[in-house]
Amino acid sequence: MRPVHAGARILFVGDVVGASGRRTLFAVLPRLRERHRLDFVVVNGENAAAGRGITSKIARELLAAGVDVITLGNHTYSHHEVYAFLDSEDRILRPANFLKSQPGHGICVVEHDGVRLGVVSLSGNLFMNASLPAFSEADAALYSLRDRVDHILVDMHGEATSEKIGLGWYLDGRVPAVVGTHTHVPTADARVLPGGTAYITDVGMTGARGGVIGVKRELAIESMLTRMPIRFEPSDEDPWLQGVLIVAGPEPLRAASIDRVEEPFQG
Numbered sequence: 501m502r503p504v505h506a507g508a509r510i511l512f513v514g515d516v517v518g519a520s521g522r523r524t525l526f527a528v529l530p531r532l533r534e535r536h537r538l539d540f541v542v543v544n545g546e547n548a549a550a551g552r553g554i555t556s557k558i559a560r561e562l563l564a565a566g567v568d569v570i571t572l573g574n575h576t577y578s579h580h581e582v583y584a585f586l587d588s589e590d591r592i593l594r595p596a597n598f599l600k601s602q603p604g605h606g607i608c609v610v611e612h613d614g615v616r617l618g619v620v621s622l623s624g625n626l627f628m629n630a631s632l633p634a635f636s637e638a639d640a641a642l643y644s645l646r647d648r649v650d651h652i653l654v655d656m657h658g659e660a661t662s663e664k665i666g667l668g669w670y671l672d673g674r675v676p677a678v679v680g681t682h683t684h685v686p687t688a689d690a691r692v693l694p695g696g697t698a699y700i701t702d703v704g705m706t707g708a709r710g711g712v713i714g715v716k717r718e719l720a721i722e723s724m725l726t727r728m729p730i731r732f733e734p735s736d737e738d739p740w741l742q743g744v745l746i747v748a749g750p751e752p753l754r755a756a757s758i759d760r761v762e763e764p765f766q767g
């Protein structure tokens with residue numbers, strides 16, 4: 501067993517979009533695991549089922565492929581079928597600041613070689629549909645994880661860059677990692693903040709770069725041109741995995757580094 505607060509190498513993967521995103525994750529993960537000697541893999545899966553939400557079958561496939569924790573977001577409840585699974589499976593998280601009455605939970609703890617990682621899913625409040633305030637629910641999540649984790653990763657699923665940056669500063673020095681998701685476009689601000697929190701405003705997505713944030717581009721453009729409802733389908737063109745590698749520890753609640761990871765389906 502490693503000592504408490506031993507370092508942990510964590511891959512966080514941005515929103516997996518549709519079948520091409522899943523195929524890319526499954527193809528790329530083994531080589532990333534070997535290259536980066538990963539201890540934990542956390543994946544945002546809110547677009548894994550044809551671009552909207554996730555099913556229990558797909559969630560099981562992700563977990564079976566070696567994903568330790570799945571986080572979600574505003575598309576959590578697109579498939580009624582998954583609600584019971586959200587309640588029964590510890591390692592799939594919907595935002596902790598959804599209502600307590602909504603299915604699922606927003607916090608879990610996973611362990612690898614004696615090192616315990618707490619994961620917290622949060623949703624922004626600006627332009628998003630979360631009912632409870634993200635910042636105070638983050639405080640509550642950290643309180644509930646006290647004394648039972650060595651590291652904590654927070655996925656802040658939000659539209660507004662300002663809100664995600666604000667949460668990064670709010671939690672700086674209190675958790676090793678705050679990563680942003682939802683916009684599907686990676687930002688160029690990955691860094692370890694002065695208090696020791698690894699931070700990025702958005703890690704990007706895992707899916708087709710040939711589309712419009714994962715959607716077939718001709719459908720997205722048609723909807724913008726015509727202003728009429730269009731049924732979106734995920735693109736398959738030029739899929740990539742986008743994420744970040746965070747080295748947490750060895751100091752408690754501190755990260756040593758955060759680096760963006762971009763890997764094509766064909767390595």
Ligand SMILES: [Fe+2]
Nearest residue numbers: 515546547682
């Ligand atoms: Fe997404």
Ligand SMILES: [Fe+2]
Nearest residue numbers: 573574575682
């Ligand atoms: Fe989202």
